[in-house]
Amino acid sequence: MSELQLSDVRKSYGGFEVIKGVDLDIRSGEFVVFVGPSGCGKSTLLRMIAGLEDITSGDLTIDDVLMNDVDPSKRGIAMVFQSYALYPHMTVRENMGFALRFAGVPKAEIEKRVSEAAGILELGPLLDRKPKQLSGGQRQRVAIGRAIVRHPKIFLFDEPLSNLDAELRVHMRIEIARLHKQLAATIIYVTHDQVEAMTLADKIVVMRGGVVEQVGSPLDLYDDPANLFVAGFIGSPKMNFLKGVIEAADGRTYARLPDYGDARIPVNARAAPETRVTIGIRPEHFNDQGSASLDLTIDMLEHLGGETFAYARHGNGELVVIETKNGRGLKAGERIAARFDPACALVFDADGKRLR
Amino acid sequence: MKNGIGRIATATFTYGFLGLMAFLSIFPFIWMVLGASNSSIDIIKGRILPGEAFTANVGKFFTTVNVPLVFWNSAKVAIFATVLTLAVSSLAGYGFEMFRSRHRERVYRAMLLTLMIPFAALMIPLFIMMGKAGLINTHIAVVLPSIGSAFVIFYFRQSTKAFPSELRDAAKVDGLKEWQIFLFIYVPVMRSTYAAAFIIVFMTAWNNYLWPLIVLQSNETKTITLVISSLASAYYPDYGVVMVGTILATLPTLAVFFFMQRQFVQGMLGSVK
Known part of the structure; x- marks a missing residue:
C-alpha cells in the first residue's frame, strides 16, 4: 500500500496543453476513479502516473519519492x-510470470506468486492456455493476475471493462471490488462509465478538458456537485437543467422558474435579484409529495418494469426527464403536474458554479 | 433468376477460364519436367511427352557443374541476404511506426521514392563502390546492396500498424528495454509477417541474376542462376541439361514456400491475431 501525490502536474504535446495543472492526493489503500468524457485527459494522467507518458511539469511522488x-x-x-x-505467444503462466522473470526473481518464487494469484482469480x-483460447472475462482476469504477481504498491486500471459485454462487466466489477478488499491495495481506475465509478470508488476524480472539476466520495459528488458539469455528469439519467432567475422575497433569496409558475428554490448564497441561473433537478427527485410542480406534456415513455422514465416537455421547449415508480398508467401526450421538493433542487450561476 | 442452361453456360465459362489460367501458370513447370527427360533435339522439335533421357541429362549436369559448390554459393547468398534484410528492414519498419519525430514521414516518403529508381541506374555506381571496397567477386558484394530494401521496410511498417501499442506499454511496465520489446515481444507476435517476408526475400535473393552476373566473376563464386544461364548460352546448349538445372534450382524455393505457406497467407492478410 502506498500514497501518491500529484502537484501541479501538466502535460503538453508541442504547444497544446492536455493536462492543465492537476493537484491530487491519493491515500494508501484508496480506490480512486478518474471519470470524465472522452478526451478529458483521464487516460493520459494515468499513463503519466505509470511512466508511459512524460510529465511536462509538476511533481509526481509515490511514498514521498519523486x-x-x-x-x-x-x-x-x-x-x-x-x-x-496479454502477450499472445505466451501461456497464461508465462504471461503472469514474465515481469518477474525480467526482474531476476528466482523461478521457485515466480511459481509461488503465479500460483497464489491464480488461486485468487480462479485461473488454476x-x-x-494461450490468450486466444480464453474468453474476454478470463483474459481480463489474467491481466489482473499479471498485475497482482508483481506485488505493486499501486494498481492502475485503464478502462478495464470496456471490452466486455454488459453481464460480464457487472460480474468483473464485483470481482474488482472484492479484490480491492482482499488485497487492501491502492487502486487508480479510469473509466467513462459512471456506474463503475459510483459503485467502485472511495473517491471519484471528475475531469474535463485536462482539469480536475471535483474530487470527492461518490455520494458527495451526487448530492453536492460543485458545478453544472459535475452535476450533469454524475447521475443517470442526467440531471434536468431549467432556466431560472434570482428573486428576493420576505428577506430571503430564491431562484424562481419564471416559465413554471410559482416554483421557488431557496438559495443561501448571495445573488443579485434578476440574475439568470440554472436550476438542476434530478429525475429521481420528482415525487407526488413535492411542494413545487412543473406543468408538462409527456413526449415519450420508457417502461423499465421497476420504474418508468417519462420524457416530458414544457411549452417553452425544455425537456424534463422524470423517474417514477408509478408510471404504468401514464400515456404520451398526457399533461402532468410533475411535483418535486425544492430543497432537493440545485442552483448554478451563469458560469456554472453552484450557488449554495 | 437465371434458367438452368444459363447457369450451366456461366459455370462452363468460369471453370474454362480458371482452367486455362491454371494451365498457363503450371505449363512452365510441366515443360521443365518433361524437358528434363528429353534430349536437346527432342525439346527443339517441340516434343511434349516424357522421354528417356532424364538419367543421362542428370548425369551430364552433375559432370558439367560442380553442384555442391554452386548450391552452397546460392544458399549462402540467399540465406545471408534474407536474414540480414529481415533484421534490418523489420527494425526500420518498427522504428518508423513506433517512434514519432517531426521529420518521420518526410524521411519515410524519401525512402519510398527510392523504389522508383531502376536497378540499371544503380548498377554502375554500386559496382564502382564495391570495386573501391575491394569486394568484387565476393558474396558480400551480392548481399550488401539487398539488405536495406525499401519495399520490405514498407511491408514491415504497414504490418506494424496492426501491432497493438498496448503490448509495448505492458512490456515497458514489465521492465523491458526497447530492444528487449523488439526481440521478445514484437518478433514472436509478428512471426507471420516475418514468414511472408522471408519467402519473398529468399525467392528474390535465390533467383537474383543481374547483380551477381556483374560482381561474381570466377566459377568458384557463381550461383545456380548464373550457372544455368551460362549452360543455356553455350555455343551448343543442351536444353535437357538446362532443364535439370532449372528443376534443381526451383526445389529450394518450392520447399520454403510449402513449409511456410500457412504463415505466408496469414502474413499477407495481417499478422496480428
Whole structure:
C-alpha cells in the first residue's frame, strides 16, 4: 500500500496543453476513479502516473519519492489495460510470470506468486492456455493476475471493462471490488462509465478538458456537485437543467422558474435579484409529495418494469426527464403536474458554479 | 433468376477460364519436367511427352557443374541476404511506426521514392563502390546492396500498424528495454509477417541474376542462376541439361514456400491475431 501525490502536474504535446495543472492526493489503500468524457485527459494522467507518458511539469511522488523520471517498472506500479495487452505467444503462466522473470526473481518464487494469484482469480485450470483460447472475462482476469504477481504498491486500471459485454462487466466489477478488499491495495481506475465509478470508488476524480472539476466520495459528488458539469455528469439519467432567475422575497433569496409558475428554490448564497441561473433537478427527485410542480406534456415513455422514465416537455421547449415508480398508467401526450421538493433542487450561476 | 442452361453456360465459362489460367501458370513447370527427360533435339522439335533421357541429362549436369559448390554459393547468398534484410528492414519498419519525430514521414516518403529508381541506374555506381571496397567477386558484394530494401521496410511498417501499442506499454511496465520489446515481444507476435517476408526475400535473393552476373566473376563464386544461364548460352546448349538445372534450382524455393505457406497467407492478410 502506498500514497501518491500529484502537484501541479501538466502535460503538453508541442504547444497544446492536455493536462492543465492537476493537484491530487491519493491515500494508501484508496480506490480512486478518474471519470470524465472522452478526451478529458483521464487516460493520459494515468499513463503519466505509470511512466508511459512524460510529465511536462509538476511533481509526481509515490511514498514521498519523486517519480517523474523513474522507469515504469521501477515505480512500484502495475497496470491493467483496456485491451488486456496479454502477450499472445505466451501461456497464461508465462504471461503472469514474465515481469518477474525480467526482474531476476528466482523461478521457485515466480511459481509461488503465479500460483497464489491464480488461486485468487480462479485461473488454476487455465495456466497452460494461450490468450486466444480464453474468453474476454478470463483474459481480463489474467491481466489482473499479471498485475497482482508483481506485488505493486499501486494498481492502475485503464478502462478495464470496456471490452466486455454488459453481464460480464457487472460480474468483473464485483470481482474488482472484492479484490480491492482482499488485497487492501491502492487502486487508480479510469473509466467513462459512471456506474463503475459510483459503485467502485472511495473517491471519484471528475475531469474535463485536462482539469480536475471535483474530487470527492461518490455520494458527495451526487448530492453536492460543485458545478453544472459535475452535476450533469454524475447521475443517470442526467440531471434536468431549467432556466431560472434570482428573486428576493420576505428577506430571503430564491431562484424562481419564471416559465413554471410559482416554483421557488431557496438559495443561501448571495445573488443579485434578476440574475439568470440554472436550476438542476434530478429525475429521481420528482415525487407526488413535492411542494413545487412543473406543468408538462409527456413526449415519450420508457417502461423499465421497476420504474418508468417519462420524457416530458414544457411549452417553452425544455425537456424534463422524470423517474417514477408509478408510471404504468401514464400515456404520451398526457399533461402532468410533475411535483418535486425544492430543497432537493440545485442552483448554478451563469458560469456554472453552484450557488449554495 | 437465371434458367438452368444459363447457369450451366456461366459455370462452363468460369471453370474454362480458371482452367486455362491454371494451365498457363503450371505449363512452365510441366515443360521443365518433361524437358528434363528429353534430349536437346527432342525439346527443339517441340516434343511434349516424357522421354528417356532424364538419367543421362542428370548425369551430364552433375559432370558439367560442380553442384555442391554452386548450391552452397546460392544458399549462402540467399540465406545471408534474407536474414540480414529481415533484421534490418523489420527494425526500420518498427522504428518508423513506433517512434514519432517531426521529420518521420518526410524521411519515410524519401525512402519510398527510392523504389522508383531502376536497378540499371544503380548498377554502375554500386559496382564502382564495391570495386573501391575491394569486394568484387565476393558474396558480400551480392548481399550488401539487398539488405536495406525499401519495399520490405514498407511491408514491415504497414504490418506494424496492426501491432497493438498496448503490448509495448505492458512490456515497458514489465521492465523491458526497447530492444528487449523488439526481440521478445514484437518478433514472436509478428512471426507471420516475418514468414511472408522471408519467402519473398529468399525467392528474390535465390533467383537474383543481374547483380551477381556483374560482381561474381570466377566459377568458384557463381550461383545456380548464373550457372544455368551460362549452360543455356553455350555455343551448343543442351536444353535437357538446362532443364535439370532449372528443376534443381526451383526445389529450394518450392520447399520454403510449402513449409511456410500457412504463415505466408496469414502474413499477407495481417499478422496480428
